[in-house]
Amino acid sequence: MLEQIIVSAEQMRQIEEQIFSAGMPVAALMEKAAGLCASRVQSLYPLSEIKKVGILVGPGHNGGDALVVARELHLAGYQVKICRPLSKLKDLTNTHANYAASLKIPFFEEIETLEDCELIIDGLFGFGNERSLEGKLAAIVNQLNSWSKSVVSIDLPSGIHTDTGKVLGTAVVASHTFCLGLWKRAFFQDQALAYLGKVERLDFGIPPHIVWQVIPQPAPVQQITKTLAQKLLPIPRPQVTHKYKQGHLLLICGSHRYAGGTLLTALGARSSGVGMLSIAVPESLKPILVSHLPDALTIGCPETESGAIASLPDLAQDFSNYDLIACGPGLTSEAKPIVEAVLKAECPIVLDADGLNILAQLGTLSSLGKRKATTVLTPHLGEFKRLFPDIELTDGDRITAVQTAAQQSGAIVLLKGARTAIANPNGSVWLIPESTPALARGGSGDVLTGLIGGLMAQIEAGESEFKEEVSIVATAAWWHAQAGILAAKQRTELGVDAHTLSQYLISVWQ
Ligand SMILES: NC(=O)C1=CN([C@@H]2O[C@H](COP(=O)(O)OP(=O)(O)OC[C@H]3O[C@@H](n4cnc5c(N)ncnc54)[C@H](O)[C@@H]3O)[C@@H](O)[C@H]2O)[C@@H](O)CC1
Numbered sequence: 431m432l433e434q435i436i437v438s439a440e441q442m443r444q445i446e447e448q449i450f451s452a453g454m455p456v457a458a459l460m461e462k463a464a465g466l467c468a469s470r471v472q473s474l475y476p477l478s479e480i481k482k483v484g485i486l487v488g489p490g491h492n493g494g495d496a497l498v499v500a501r502e503l504h505l506a507g508y509q510v511k512i513c514r515p516l517s518k519l520k521d522l523t524n525t526h527a528n529y530a531a532s533l534k535i536p537f538f539e540e541i542e543t544l545e546d547c548e549l550i551i552d553g554l555f556g557f558g559n560e561r562s563l564e565g566k567l568a569a570i571v572n573q574l575n576s577w578s579k580s581v582v583s584i585d586l587p588s589g590i591h592t593d594t595g596k597v598l599g600t601a602v603v604a605s606h607t608f609c610l611g612l613w614k615r616a617f618f619q620d621q622a623l624a625y626l627g628k629v630e631r632l633d634f635g636i637p638p639h640i641v642w643q644v645i646p647q648p649a650p651v652q653q654i655t656k657t658l659a660q661k662l663l664p665i666p667r668p669q670v671t672h673k674y675k676q677g678h679l680l681l682i683c684g685s686h687r688y689a690g691g692t693l694l695t696a697l698g699a700r701s702s703g704v705g706m707l708s709i710a711v712p713e714s715l716k717p718i719l720v721s722h723l724p725d726a727l728t729i730g731c732p733e734t735e736s737g738a739i740a741s742l743p744d745l746a747q748d749f750s751n752y753d754l755i756a757c758g759p760g761l762t763s764e765a766k767p768i769v770e771a772v773l774k775a776e777c778p779i780v781l782d783a784d785g786l787n788i789l790a791q792l793g794t795l796s797s798l799g800k801r802k803a804t805t806v807l808t809p810h811l812g813e814f815k816r817l818f819p820d821i822e823l824t825d826g827d828r829i830t831a832v833q834t835a836a837q838q839s840g841a842i843v844l845l846k847g848a849r850t851a852i853a854n855p856n857g858s859v860w861l862i863p864e865s866t867p868a869l870a871r872g873g874s875g876d877v878l879t880g881l882i883g884g885l886m887a888q889i890e891a892g893e894s895e896f897k898e899e900v901s902i903v904a905t906a907a908w909w910h911a912q913a914g915i916l917a918a919k920q921r922t923e924l925g926v927d928a929h930t931l932s933q934y935l936i937s938v939w940q
């Protein structure tokens with residue numbers, strides 16, 4: 431359960447305080463956390479493979495952790511050297527420094543003395559770092575990065591802001607980062623990813639009741655884990671059912687100019703397992719849709735001169751037939767009346783691509799909260815900025831930005847990125863913990879729109895207890911990312927075109 435939760439520096443500080451005030455000695459907690467770091471370092475970099483380890487020690491408890499690691503590695507037989515650029519240390523850190531010195535572990539002020547080390551442990555700053563690294567400290571970090579050695583950062587790469595993931599002046603580029611206790615927000619911020627390396631959480635046994643004294647339950651910021659995704663997917667089907675009971679999704683997308691995106695959206699929807707898929711497209715696209723998706727009901731719509739959807743025929747106009755409408759990919763800006771009509775539907779809707787651009791032009795964003803059913807918006811960063819021009823990504827903080835967007839609009843907002851973030855109007859946020867740059871490719875967003883639509887339609891129609899819409903959207907995004915990861919593993923990152931991606935969605939569950 432604690433694996434899912436993501437905290438801010440302030441929340442972590444308060445949780446730590448509660449543990450201490452309940453009687454846990456500070457030094458004992460440090461010993462537990464840093465002891466785990468030392469064992470992980472020894473399994474990742476066994477003495478049979480490396481001998482010389484340099485330890486970078488800062489003034490606070492992150493430095494204290496690093497000194498515990500220094501001591502343990504020294505006792506295990508590694509040749510350990512310590513670089514301690516600042517003389518003033520917190521008391522506990524100072525006590526550990528004195529003991530390390532008594533063991534004859536050498537201390538230096540200059541980073542250059544660590545140049546012959548095969549591995550560096552970065553314990554300069556952890557979640558207490560808010561100021562920019564300057565002067566001597568910045569020079570040390572830059573020198574360290576220039577060596578391109580293996581670096582293990584304790585808690586966070588020094589110089590990365592715990593909440594926003596922003597680089598404070600400069601930051602350590604780690605090969606591994608051990609997040610201590612609970613996941614911190616920085617691990618899910620795109621701008622920090624290049625610094626984190628491989629990440630893992632070292633669980634030093636935080637009692638859950640203490641966590642719930644500090645943060646509300648359910649936690650406002652969480653990640654989708656595999657265990658969580660498996661609670662929903664693959665959606666079980668009752669023995670006796672029929673297609674409409676398994677969800678009826680209406681896709682409205684496409685234009686003469688953007689025929690491919692329509693197909694990809696439809697393929698994404700089909701992979702969701704939705705019971706019935708209806709697709710409204712410009713009349714001239716109908717043959718190609720029918721040839722690729724014979725299982726779907728394709729509805730040809732009257733076209734504008736340039737081949738956009740001009741109006742919806744009766745079959746697509748009676749929205750009460752559908753559990754959900756997904757609308758937008760490839761529409762072009764000409765399809766304004768179509769999006770206006772969809773916004774009036776009484777069922778949940780998903781808007782993407784031109785659906786979002788038209789919504790931005792209509793200026794009706796603030797009325798989404800008044801719709802009878804849920805609205806899901808799935809912008810990438812460019813679309814997000816057009817939709818929410820007043821929301822600044824202060825310090826590059828995508829998590830807060832998407833949270834604000836959902837609260838302002840009354841819609842579920844999914845902000846695409848390396849770490850896609852999904853926010854609910856009530857302020858709760860879900861994050862997708864892993865993805866692949868292979869998904870940065872034309873059409874992969876269309877597949878996602880179809881998948882979200884298909885999944886939500888099934889849940890709307892079915893009797894599942896798992897009905898919290900924001901987590902269904904997030905689970906779809908998790909599934910999409912996993913398909914990308916799997917496809918990239920088997921076909922390289924270059925081999926994950928959007929059509930291939932749609933074919934891999936089912937493989938995630940095989
Ligand atoms: N989360 C937990 O419950 C635990 C935390 N521990 C460690 O404690 C760390 C937090 O320790 P602290 O709160 O002491 O914070 P840090 O060790 O991150 O450093 C903060 C200290 O550095 C100074 N400082 C911050 N930024 C600076 C800058 N740019 N230039 C110069 N000085 C700067 C601050 O004034 C403060 O004294 C965690 O990251 C973790 O490594 C563990 O020891 C035990 C368990």
Ligand SMILES: [K+]
Pocket residue numbers: 492552553554555556583584585586587588
């Ligand atoms: K660190």
